[in-house]
Amino acid sequence: MKPRRVLYLSLALLASIWVLVPIYLLAISAFGGPETINAWPKGLLPERISAETIAFFFAVRGVWNAIRNSIIVAVLTMLMSILLGAPAGYALARFVFPGKDGYRLLILLTRAFPIAILALPLTVRFIQIGIYDTPFAVALVHTALALPFAILVSSSLFMGVPRELEEAAWTLGCTRFQAFRKVVWPLARPGIAATMIFAFVISWNEVFAASVLTLRERTLTAFLLTSLNESPLHFRFAGGFFLILPALVFIFAVRRYLFSMWGIANR
Amino acid sequence: MARILVKDIKKTFGKFVALKSVSMEVADREFTVLLGPSGCGKTTLLRIIAGLESADQGEVWIGERRIDPLPPRARNIAMVFQNYAVFPHMTVFDNIAFGLRMQKLGSEEEIRRTVEWAAELMHIESQLDKYTGQLSGGQRQRVAVARALAVRPQVLLMDEPLSNLDALLRLEMRAELKTILRESRTTTIYVTHDQVEAMSLADRIAVMHGGEIEQYDTPLEIYRNPATLFCGGFIGSPPMNFLEARAVAPGRWRIGDLELDGPRDAGSRLLMGVRPEDLEPVQGEEPALVGTIQVVEPLGSHQLAILRLDGGSLRFAGDADLPLRAGETLRLRPRADRLRWFDPGRERAIRA
Amino acid sequence: MLFLALLFLWPLAEAFIVAFSGPAGQWSLENFREMADDLNFTDAVRNTLLLVVVVVPLQLALALGLGVLLGNLGRGRDAFLYIWTIPLGISDLAAGIVWLAILGERGYINSFLQALGVIDGPVLWLSYETPLALFLAVVVAEVWRATAIVLVILVAGMQLIPKEYYEAAEVFGAGAWQRFRRITLPLLKPSIQTALILRTILAFEVFAVVVVLGGRDLPVLAGEAFAWQYDYQNAGIASAYAVLILTVSLAATWLYLRLLRVREESLA
Numbered sequence: 001m002k003p004r005r006v007l008y009l010s011l012a013l014l015a016s017i018w019v020l021v022p023i024y025l026l027a028i029s030a031f032g033g034p035e036t037i038n039a040w041p042k043g044l045l046p047e048r049i050s051a052e053t054i055a056f057f058f059a060v061r062g063v064w065n066a067i068r069n070s071i072i073v074a075v076l077t078m079l080m081s082i083l084l085g086a087p088a089g090y091a092l093a094r095f096v097f098p099g100k101d102g103y104r105l106l107i108l109l110t111r112a113f114p115i116a117i118l119a120l121p122l123t124v125r126f127i128q129i130g131i132y133d134t135p136f137a138v139a140l141v142h143t144a145l146a147l148p149f150a151i152l153v154s155s156s157l158f159m160g161v162p163r164e165l166e167e168a169a170w171t172l173g174c175t176r177f178q179a180f181r182k183v184v185w186p187l188a189r190p191g192i193a194a195t196m197i198f199a200f201v202i203s204w205n206e207v208f209a210a211s212v213l214t215l216r217e218r219t220l221t222a223f224l225l226t227s228l229n230e231s232p233l234h235f236r237f238a239g240g241f242f243l244i245l246p247a248l249v250f251i252f253a254v255r256r257y258l259f260s261m262w263g264i265a266n267r
Numbered sequence: 268m269a270r271i272l273v274k275d276i277k278k279t280f281g282k283f284v285a286l287k288s289v290s291m292e293v294a295d296r297e298f299t300v301l302l303g304p305s306g307c308g309k310t311t312l313l314r315i316i317a318g319l320e321s322a323d324q325g326e327v328w329i330g331e332r333r334i335d336p337l338p339p340r341a342r343n344i345a346m347v348f349q350n351y352a353v354f355p356h357m358t359v360f361d362n363i364a365f366g367l368r369m370q371k372l373g374s375e376e377e378i379r380r381t382v383e384w385a386a387e388l389m390h391i392e393s394q395l396d397k398y399t400g401q402l403s404g405g406q407r408q409r410v411a412v413a414r415a416l417a418v419r420p421q422v423l424l425m426d427e428p429l430s431n432l433d434a435l436l437r438l439e440m441r442a443e444l445k446t447i448l449r450e451s452r453t454t455t456i457y458v459t460h461d462q463v464e465a466m467s468l469a470d471r472i473a474v475m476h477g478g479e480i481e482q483y484d485t486p487l488e489i490y491r492n493p494a495t496l497f498c499g500g501f502i503g504s505p506p507m508n509f510l511e512a513r514a515v516a517p518g519r520w521r522i523g524d525l526e527l528d529g530p531r532d533a534g535s536r537l538l539m540g541v542r543p544e545d546l547e548p549v550q551g552e553e554p555a556l557v558g559t560i561q562v563v564e565p566l567g568s569h570q571l572a573i574l575r576l577d578g579g580s581l582r583f584a585g586d587a588d589l590p591l592r593a594g595e596t597l598r599l600r601p602r603a604d605r606l607r608w609f610d611p612g613r614e615r616a617i618r619a
Numbered sequence: 620m621l622f623l624a625l626l627f628l629w630p631l632a633e634a635f636i637v638a639f640s641g642p643a644g645q646w647s648l649e650n651f652r653e654m655a656d657d658l659n660f661t662d663a664v665r666n667t668l669l670l671v672v673v674v675v676p677l678q679l680a681l682a683l684g685l686g687v688l689l690g691n692l693g694r695g696r697d698a699f700l701y702i703w704t705i706p707l708g709i710s711d712l713a714a715g716i717v718w719l720a721i722l723g724e725r726g727y728i729n730s731f732l733q734a735l736g737v738i739d740g741p742v743l744w745l746s747y748e749t750p751l752a753l754f755l756a757v758v759v760a761e762v763w764r765a766t767a768i769v770l771v772i773l774v775a776g777m778q779l780i781p782k783e784y785y786e787a788a789e790v791f792g793a794g795a796w797q798r799f800r801r802i803t804l805p806l807l808k809p810s811i812q813t814a815l816i817l818r819t820i821l822a823f824e825v826f827a828v829v830v831v832l833g834g835r836d837l838p839v840l841a842g843e844a845f846a847w848q849y850d851y852q853n854a855g856i857a858s859a860y861a862v863l864i865l866t867v868s869l870a871a872t873w874l875y876l877r878l879l880r881v882r883e884e885s886l887a
Contacts, residue, residue, distance in 0.1 A: 012689075023717060120848055165352050171318075172340070174340060174369050212849060239716070
């Protein structure tokens, strides 16, 4: 191998180790049992593998509830952002209407809004309407967070389907809706699925709003955050690991689509 | 009856006037080509007939039905797009069958037979199970045509279907298309910017320029008797020569040293049009157009020479064996029966 | 079609209304004054600003480096890209916990240093007695977590640069560094602008990582907002902090848009 290439590979490997090792270390901590946590000094290789910490984690009151809530919130977010986002994306991709560019800018700007700005006033509002401390309320905020992303990505997905395909369908007997269903949707479906999963992950990982908006019906992130100070170390580690796990799995499953969505092609 | 009638169609996009006021009548079973450079409005006109754009004003009739208020699917048309627009997520079979299924044109059994017929026509019967993404450009184009023919439309619309193919394939497909469409005898409107394609395929050509139809006639008629300067220059390769002529007497015009008979009562300045192949070399000292040869292009079957005259240049297409050399002087004379006269102001032809 | 236009105008409108009714309910400057008087205020402002100023350029440089490296990798490019973007799926809370495991009192860094013989016993990196160490810990954790965001934006931008530009430059004698400076960087400007804006705004909101690693020992704006809302139940001051975050974010965005103004024509 050329020396250049060796250099590049080494650097790339280094960067990859830098990313992966911390996760690995957390995994050991989570699976090492309480002795490992308190052991000193720590080795790089797992000394024992025990499910004790994990079992302990799940046994803590409120954990299963929190996980359940996180799932509910994430699923709701996923559904709402697609139901609202995809039609918006389609309109943005196909129709020309006055203020279109302004609208696009507006969408980008909403991403610029700090979550705090959304979440805090909403707390008051939600208390008033009576939906405070419900998964639905958190899902609403998460949807607002994920929606701009969903709209923009789905709009670029639809733009990737050539208009001619729809026109061909129209000349061959389809109504607008039929053409969408039979031609556009099948082609955009994988990307939309990836967007939905990404919305799920965004919601699953969100901390601030989830913590502020819930009291009893916490999501996993809120639960972990608010119990940080009182919880023992191994509890935190186990919790952290389970926070990461689903996200990792999902992102792995849809990575190809995510890349093409963000505009990164496979060379 | 599937004749097409277009009445006073106007279309603007914002400030740009795409179609000024276009009318034409295509006869039943006729193959009409809309020919013109980019921006002349030919694709817009086609799309209006298809129903993919709506005109600001005017009417479109197919047969005895007025179709301009109808959506594309109700017009009994089929269209072949420039980029083929074959559905990548379906097999060739499903693509061809698409229109039939959407419009419920028969049982599955009948549909299968029609699809096979169309596929055989376009020589792709062995590809029916493949996904269109696996096919080459030329094959995809065949699928697009098969798909259009399968629904047996009253009118077939084609938007530059050959322009994305490489040169050799284009020639093959051109011949094939002509045969197939002649046999199917469907009224067809075909859009292209390639005048050779237009000449070879059309029953009649509508030459379009700046949002208007300048001439709508058989290819040969347009070639011999172009109605406007644009038609004369656009059709024919190399293009027609235009030389300034001045009146020296009623009916008598002078170009350089040459004097010719021409129109009377046509003002004092005209443009004379003559095709490069209608010029003859002149021996001796007879009055002629005299020029210096700039470039000689030996093309095998004939030669092309570009000459420099006083105030202009001239293109000459002559016999392959003529001894032409750059830098030499050449004397040429136009064939009297092939002269055409044009009014420089209105850019229209004048009958002599 | 109009229906669609209305349909997606609603969520945006909702967000705006909510945002502005919040602080509007607290229109007295009282809240802002109380916020400013609070013990942690100046620290929070200072820390947040410092974090942004340190972390963002660091990540930009890192991401640029990684992006260029990626461009030079033939095979394996996809695998590496996937690995490097894993942190995108990791919540900031989880990232905080990850680095807690490493930097904690009985953590891996200490074990490592002990094994090397550099130290005798565990060193407290994360206590409020060592604010600098705590700060650096947060920097490390944030860089680890969020560089991927910048990376993705930059890589997408780099893709758009046609290979031919580099080839032409090489033919005309430009070396690797020159190609980077004169082709990659200028053509990447819009992506860099986007990435900077996004990352800076997110950086001003830094929250969970700090809380996990240091609790309130290292006050930051978002952390204070949360504390006032959740622990002290004072929505007013919490909102004041939120408005402050918003203002600073907008100011930074405006600054970026000005400084990195991209001429449309130069990109055509």
